[in-house]
Amino acid sequence: MKTRKKRLVEIYVWELPVRFFHWLNALCILILCITGFIIADPPAIMTETEANFSYWFGIIRFIHFVAAFIFFFNFIFRLYWGFAGNRYARWNNFVPLKKAQWKEIWEVIKVDVLMIKNKPVDSIGHNALACIIYLGVFCAFLLQSITGFGLYAKMSESIFPKLFAWTIPLMGGGLVAREIHHSLMWFFILFALIHVYLVFYHDYIEQRGEASSIIGGWKFIEEEIAEREEVEEKAEIITQAARKDE
Amino acid sequence: MKNKRLTIYEECQQKGISRREFLKICTTVAALIGVESSGIAQVVNALETKPRLPIIWLHLQECTCCSESFIRAYHPTVGNLLFDSISLDYTDTLMAASGEQAEACKEDTMQKYWGEYLLLIEGSIPTKDEAYCCIAGQSAKQIVEKCAAGAKAIIAWGNCASAGCVQAANPNPTGAKPAHKLIQGKPLINVQGCPPIADVMIGVIVYILTYDRIPQLDALGRPKMFYNRRVHDTCYRRANFDAGLFVESFDDENAKRGYCLYKVGCKGPSTYNSCGIIRWNESTSYPIQSGHPCLGCSEEGFWDKGPFYKRLPDIHGFGIEATADQIGLAVGTATIGGIAIHAVATNVRKKKLIENNEEEGDIL
Ligand code: HEM
Numbered sequence A: 001m002k003t004r005k006k007r008l009v010e011i012y013v014w015e016l017p018v019r020f021f022h023w024l025n026a027l028c029i030l031i032l033c034i035t036g037f038i039i040a041d042p043p044a045i046m047t048e049t050e051a052n053f054s055y056w057f058g059i060i061r062f063i064h065f066v067a068a069f070i071f072f073f074n075f076i077f078r079l080y081w082g083f084a085g086n087r088y089a090r091w092n093n094f095v096p097l098k099k100a101q102w103k104e105i106w107e108v109i110k111v112d113v114l115m116i117k118n119k120p121v122d123s124i125g126h127n128a129l130a131c132i133i134y135l136g137v138f139c140a141f142l143l144q145s146i147t148g149f150g151l152y153a154k155m156s157e158s159i160f161p162k163l164f165a166w167t168i169p170l171m172g173g174g175l176v177a178r179e180i181h182h183s184l185m186w187f188f189i190l191f192a193l194i195h196v197y198l199v200f201y202h203d204y205i206e207q208r209g210e211a212s213s214i215i216g217g218w219k220f221i222e223e224e225i226a227e228r229e230e231v232e233e234k235a236e237i238i239t240q241a242a243r244k245d246e
Numbered sequence B: 001m002k003n004k005r006l007t008i009y010e011e012c013q014q015k016g017i018s019r020r021e022f023l024k025i026c027t028t029v030a031a032l033i034g035v036e037s038s039g040i041a042q043v044v045n046a047l048e049t050k051p052r053l054p055i056i057w058l059h060l061q062e063c064t065c066c067s068e069s070f071i072r073a074y075h076p077t078v079g080n081l082l083f084d085s086i087s088l089d090y091t092d093t094l095m096a097a098s099g100e101q102a103e104a105c106k107e108d109t110m111q112k113y114w115g116e117y118l119l120l121i122e123g124s125i126p127t128k129d130e131a132y133c134c135i136a137g138q139s140a141k142q143i144v145e146k147c148a149a150g151a152k153a154i155i156a157w158g159n160c161a162s163a164g165c166v167q168a169a170n171p172n173p174t175g176a177k178p179a180h181k182l183i184q185g186k187p188l189i190n191v192q193g194c195p196p197i198a199d200v201m202i203g204v205i206v207y208i209l210t211y212d213r214i215p216q217l218d219a220l221g222r223p224k225m226f227y228n229r230r231v232h233d234t235c236y237r238r239a240n241f242d243a244g245l246f247v248e249s250f251d252d253e254n255a256k257r258g259y260c261l262y263k264v265g266c267k268g269p270s271t272y273n274s275c276g277i278i279r280w281n282e283s284t285s286y287p288i289q290s291g292h293p294c295l296g297c298s299e300e301g302f303w304d305k306g307p308f309y310k311r312l313p314d315i316h317g318f319g320i321e322a323t324a325d326q327i328g329l330a331v332g333t334a335t336i337g338g339i340a341i342h343a344v345a346t347n348v349r350k351k352k353l354i355e356n357n358e359e360e361g362d363i364l
């Protein structure tokens, strides 16, 4: 029998709302990319038919818009959870304000990209490099939503998309907005490719249950690292309390 | 008596236009600017009481297509009215006078009607070297600045004056700029299009004449009453768009069937203009009706959004021209290659990585 690493603890890293966001988001982006591709380059129909017999392109666009609304409000929910969620979901993970974050980014690059170091980084949630990339992804979400809803404003009578209409002239008109919207789709596709690969990679080299953690929420962490994390967390709570007392 | 300016109605009377005909003109005008029948009285009142509107029409870096469009207005009575009564005091290409006489005309109008005249600008203004466009010894920029100072309002005709049009297209050798980039603090209307539709041009002037104010504008300075809707939403081929029936090439069966031109580059979905409603040349037709996709000529920078017959623009500066899809596909393939290499490398150094992880573990 082969066994290893006996001293592991399980840590609840990804809370249910984070997992819910993750999978709903993935589904929405998948649907948005598929319908987006069809909108960008609809298949050729060469049989003789009349327009009033079908509405399929309208339906594809309708699916795109429904998915877009879900995508957007799911995203807003995740932003909210950045303030309400646990330490791994918190917004300050994603904004590299501390020196330690920059140091870790460099560490991760050394291990995972340059391959000049062999000891994986200890962080329990996202590593710092992942976090800064997610920051970029969130910005892309925002830009995709702004261009999308800005374009959508003219196709809708509801008030919500109209809130975005003013952004289109700033970009220089709908032609530019469409181009940005279309190009950003490729950003999402590239991100998804690398993202999925890296999940496998980390699961493989770190053996902490990276892949299953986004399904069940738990990760297996070495006791030592977990203890350090706990001390850190307590220290944070104490300093926060102290600050409140002042 | 000499100093008293005649009202438009009085001018009409002098020209022998009957009251009946005058009212007809008023009704046409009202229809053009979209007022309800109850608003006709207001138009009649305006034309009865208001003196003629002095106009200076400048021709800068342009091709004269705006003027060409203008003289083909559908409503000839209104056109006449504008030419004769509203008076084009200065327009280098159409006026009888030329040379010094023409310039004197302009000076005269500016002096006499300082603060009252309407300045119409056709064409863009070079800024890289002002010498690119000079008229009567003055650069376009100087002329515009001088004329704008005394204007009551300014109308920028067409894409040139509104957004720079073809002269401002990449690489913009003359540094061509639209009027609104050079003039501040004056009401300015961008009557977009390459050229704008004649009836739209006349509609805007008549609106100013009637209400003595400029029409409501959109965020790009275009009058909302003509540029509030997309060509796409007013297009008679729209049903084919929703049904997913597209022309694949200009000589295919689908083109004969009159399907939607989206896939051969129609920019109607992002273009705001009245082509689908007012149409061109006495409302005979418009590009899409003739089987040609919309180029987006009333939008900023439409020349650089080409090729005209492709849906999405080429992205310049990649050595070769490529669309977002080609670049995306190339980068995507490279990424997959990178992933494969990374995976192999990871497996090569697997021992080090994983053993490292297992330092404290037991392996039985
Ligand atoms: C991951 C997110 C998204 C992706 C990958 C995506 C992808 C695309 C693509 C590729 C197109 C075709 C563009 C073209 O070639 O002209 C498109 C069109 C469009 N998208 Fe998105 N989109 C996303 C999110 C959104 C959102 C949040 C909205 C907001 C309502 C939106 C609204 C639109 C609209 C209005 C169009 C134009 C459709 C038309 O003119 O019929 N999209 N999208």
Ligand code: SF4
Binding pocket: B231, B232, B233, B235, B236, B237, B238, B239, B241, B259, B260, B261, B262, B266, B267, B268, B269, B288, B294
């Ligand atoms: S021809 Fe152009 S404007 Fe008309 S429905 Fe098709 S895409 Fe829209």
Ligand code: SF4
Binding pocket: B193, B194, B231, B271, B272, B273, B275, B286, B287, B288, B293, B294, B295, B296, B297, B298
């Ligand atoms: S159909 Fe489009 S390109 Fe053609 S004149 Fe109208 S707005 Fe301009």
